[in-house]
Amino acid sequence: MKQARGEPAGSMAEQAPTPEAALLRRGRSARLAWLCLGLLLVGIGFVGMFVPLLPTTDFLILALPCFARSSPRLELWLLRHPRFGPALLAWRERGAVPRHAKLASCLGMVIGFGLFCWAVQPGWIVALMVAAVLVACGTWVLRRPS
Template sequence: MLRRGPVARSSWLVLGLSLVAVGFVGIFVPLLPTTDFMLLALPCFARSSPRLEAWLLGHPRFGPGLRAWRETGAVPRHAKVAACIGMTAGYGLFWLHVRPNMGLALAVAAGMLAAAIWIIRRPTPGISNEG
């Protein structure tokens, strides 16, 4: 096992705690993705605090999704739907408020479409993806 110095462990711990804090804010702020920040916090805790890593993996709300992602890169169906709806709403707000030129609008749409396709193609927990 790789040994980490106290400064590195402390840095990973602070980053992990900060990501969890932002994730908890996301519970109350629309369009701020809670689970994404928990996914980012998980490797920080793996490098700094096995106890906090175990807490996050065992959390009743976030744990199942985090474990599915860690084991197989799976995304639950409801999360796929929420992500696509959120990206569509975000693009709509972008279009209305920024009023981008056609090139920028198409570039942003292409980026969001690529992200949506990637998310949709991730395995779904509990569903076999073998053909």
């Protein structure tokens, strides 16, 4: 690094890291953050295999881009998984959701809304707002290719 004219030796300009070094340092910490997030999402997805109404595949779909940015080996492991791999590949390639998942999703939303209304007994405005969000989500799910 060249010393600017009139600048004393050992100044801040001389001690500042190069842009490449800062990028590498940031890259390493970003990869670690993506890896941790991906592992957390896989963990939640694993719990979802045993807890009713907690989705598994959704969390694995969210873990894929995290692993793509941090660990290609883990990304490949998910994509080649015998049980979840085909659904993850279908989502990645076509944005597809299997018919049974669409049915389960919409049924879960209807049951969830019914339980919400029964347990919380919200006012009609709140119930209408929640219903509107669920209808929008259901419409999006149903419009996905199968």
